[in-house]
Amino acid sequence: MARRPLPRILSSGSERIARGREVARSAADSATDVLHPLITVSRGLRKLVAAGRAKWAATPKDRRGPTLFLAAAGVLVVVLVPYGPLLALIGVMAVAAWQGRERPVVKTGPDEAETERLKGLYEALVPYFSVPEDPSPLFAHGGDWSGAFSDFTFDGDARPTRLRIVYPAYFPDGEPAARARVEQVLHAKSGRGREYLFDWDEEGNQLVMSVLPALPTTVAAQRFVTVPGETVLGFTDPEAVQRTVPVRDGDATRDAPAVVWRTGARSTEPHLLAVGQPGSGTSTLLRSIALQALQHDGDVLIVDGGGTGEYACLVGRAGVLAVECGLNGALTGLEWAARETERRLVAAQRARGAGLAPPEDTRRPLWILLDRPSVLGDLAAIDARQDPQDLLKVPLRHGRSAQVTVVVAEQFDTVDRLGETVRTHTRARVALGPASPDWLAAVLGTAPRTTPPPHVPPGRGYARLGTGPVLRLQVPATPDPYDETTSEAHRRAVLGLLPEHDTQESPAPTPPQPLAH
Numbered sequence: 001m002a003r004r005p006l007p008r009i010l011s012s013g014s015e016r017i018a019r020g021r022e023v024a025r026s027a028a029d030s031a032t033d034v035l036h037p038l039i040t041v042s043r044g045l046r047k048l049v050a051a052g053r054a055k056w057a058a059t060p061k062d063r064r065g066p067t068l069f070l071a072a073a074g075v076l077v078v079v080l081v082p083y084g085p086l087l088a089l090i091g092v093m094a095v096a097a098w099q100g101r102e103r104p105v106v107k108t109g110p111d112e113a114e115t116e117r118l119k120g121l122y123e124a125l126v127p128y129f130s131v132p133e134d135p136s137p138l139f140a141h142g143g144d145w146s147g148a149f150s151d152f153t154f155d156g157d158a159r160p161t162r163l164r165i166v167y168p169a170y171f172p173d174g175e176p177a178a179r180a181r182v183e184q185v186l187h188a189k190s191g192r193g194r195e196y197l198f199d200w201d202e203e204g205n206q207l208v209m210s211v212l213p214a215l216p217t218t219v220a221a222q223r224f225v226t227v228p229g230e231t232v233l234g235f236t237d238p239e240a241v242q243r244t245v246p247v248r249d250g251d252a253t254r255d256a257p258a259v260v261w262r263t264g265a266r267s268t269e270p271h272l273l274a275v276g277q278p279g280s281g282t283s284t285l286l287r288s289i290a291l292q293a294l295q296h297d298g299d300v301l302i303v304d305g306g307g308t309g310e311y312a313c314l315v316g317r318a319g320v321l322a323v324e325c326g327l328n329g330a331l332t333g334l335e336w337a338a339r340e341t342e343r344r345l346v347a348a349q350r351a352r353g354a355g356l357a358p359p360e361d362t363r364r365p366l367w368i369l370l371d372r373p374s375v376l377g378d379l380a381a382i383d384a385r386q387d388p389q390d391l392l393k394v395p396l397r398h399g400r401s402a403q404v405t406v407v408v409a410e411q412f413d414t415v416d417r418l419g420e421t422v423r424t425h426t427r428a429r430v431a432l433g434p435a436s437p438d439w440l441a442a443v444l445g446t447a448p449r450t451t452p453p454p455h456v457p458p459g460r461g462y463a464r465l466g467t468g469p470v471l472r473l474q475v476p477a478t479p480d481p482y483d484e485t486t487s488e489a490h491r492r493a494v495l496g497l498l499p500e501h502d503t504q505e506s507p508a509p510t511p512p513q514p515l516a517h
Contacts, residue, residue: 041093044100048092113158117190118145121163124189128182129167138168151208159191161211173202176447180437182207187451195453212237212450215474217457219247219256220493221288222476228296228365229264231289233430233463234475241471259463259471261428263365263405269466270400273418273426274409275443280433281459281475282409283310286369288478289407291497294319298365301337303330303388305372313481318499327379327388334391337368337404341395344402366404368395373422374414389419396425412439430473432461444470 059067078084110118122145129139129148138148151164163186172178183198186209190196199208215235224232225245232245235256244255263270272289276282287310290300294317302311302323315323324330348358376388395404408422412435431443434456441447448462448470459475479486481494 040100041096044096044098047099048096114154117158117160118149118152121189122148124185125182129171131170134168163209165207167205167207169205173200193454196451198449215460215472217474217477218249219476220490221291221478221497222248222493223295223497224292226260229262231261231263231292233259233261234459234473235259236471236473259473261465264403265400267400269428271396271406271426272428272430274430274432275412275415276432276461277412277434279458282432283371284459284478285430285475286371286407286409287311288476290314290369291478293365293367294499296365298367300367300369301333303333303370305370305375310480313494313498316501318502327376330376330388331386334388338391338394340366341398341402341404345398363403368404368406371409373408374410374417377417389422393421396421415443427466430461430463432459446470
């Protein structure tokens with residue numbers, strides 16, 4: 001059956017109603033704008049009248065007479081003064097306008113959703129911060145959370161971004177296991193997917209939990225403002241270090257908080273160990289260190305135990321002694337490095353004995369970068385040859401006095417195969433990529449105070465120099481420029497830092513004979 005058209009009055013009625021509503025709304029808005037000063041003054045007058053009534057009601061009866069007399073005298077004076085009534089009217093209107101202004105609502109406490117979140121955190125912490133013997137426990141089921149929580153802030157989803165917790169003095173805050181249990185509960189109840197920092201104040205019995213922003217990953221390889229003997233491992237939180245360096249971040253320049261590793265004769269952490277998962281950025285870190293060493297006229301010997309060709313861009317460059325990938329080349333290069341360390345020590349000792357400065361060739365920094373030594377150890381064991389790690393004993397033990405620095409990179413699953421000498425003398429540590437707290441504690445010597453990040457980009461991890469604190473770390477992007485997946489901007493950045501190719505054709509270094517003592 002064909003549908004009959006609606007009458008014209010019905011079809012156009014809704015349009016007229018909508019147009020009429022729009023006209024009425026526009027008129028109301030215009031009237032509100034025009035009458036806004038009058039509305040403000042009226043609101044202020046009502047507040048002034050209400051305040052006067054409250055003041056009059058609070059005045060004792062025996063003082064109301066003198067008060068009325070003073071008020072009448074004031075009115076008489078205003079009437080007798082020239083232009084007094086006009087000035088009084090203007091003053092009253094000004095005060096009324098000030099009192100009637102719209103003031104933003106100031107939040108004085110948590111809302112309903114935030115209160116429920118705090119109650120949940122309080123109840124979850126009761127088993128850890130209370131004992132049956134406490135006569136007046138600070139934490140008790142159904143208790144008041146306001147005495148334990150303070151200095152709290154929340155994000156848009158009512159999740160805490162900062163929280164100060166006061167806990168009883170008998171809580172064993174000096175035990176890492178007890179701390180870890182509390183941190184795990186707070187991490188789970190406050191919302192996952194964020195990185196938390198836990199700052200324990202054992203003296204004041206307080207714990208401050210705060211959410212950390214993600215470290216920027218936009219800083220690429222570049223020439224950092226450092227002096228010889230300083231190497232920028234990466235960047236960290238602004239409040240974690242005092243040193244900042246100017247960096248180019250995209251098209252802008254800013255001061256970034258840097259983790260600076262100092263090497264040389266006065267360094268307390270002359271050698272470094274970097275541990276990570278495959279693809280976590282250990283090769284990126286070694287490339288960054290090599291480029292900075294070459295920037296300060298150092299000699300670099302690279303041993304790529306994995307044989308992945310990650311350091312092919314450095315082959316034949318000025319200052320790069322060799323890039324070895326096989327077992328034979330690794331043994332030859334490391335044996336030369338051990339003999340060179342001995343030669344430098346003897347030459348410096350003879351010069352000091354004669355009251356002279358050490359020779360110039362003994363003061364030139366020598367860097368030994370060894371990636372994946374466990375792979376070379378397996379190959380050496382198959383051929384019944386010497387483990388390359390044994391050749392690192394002399395550079396590790398005496399490298400600081402001879403201006404020799406050793407950097408070793410290994411993976412988490414094979415780090416236990418590193419020799420005792422390597423683990424003992426590499427006091428600067430870097431752990432990259434996703435890892436459990438136990439793995440991080442084994443590498444760094446102590447667990448970090450932060451929870452694992454939800455997203456771990458390449459080069460993201462932690463650093464610890466000697467017995468210092470554990471710092472969050474983001475290594476500057478230094479990818480292999482010969483890799484097809486490398487962006488054009490990063491490729492140009494790395495190629496711009498590489499030295500020119502060494503045009504002088506020189507034979508491979510031969511092990512020098514040790515000088516007679």
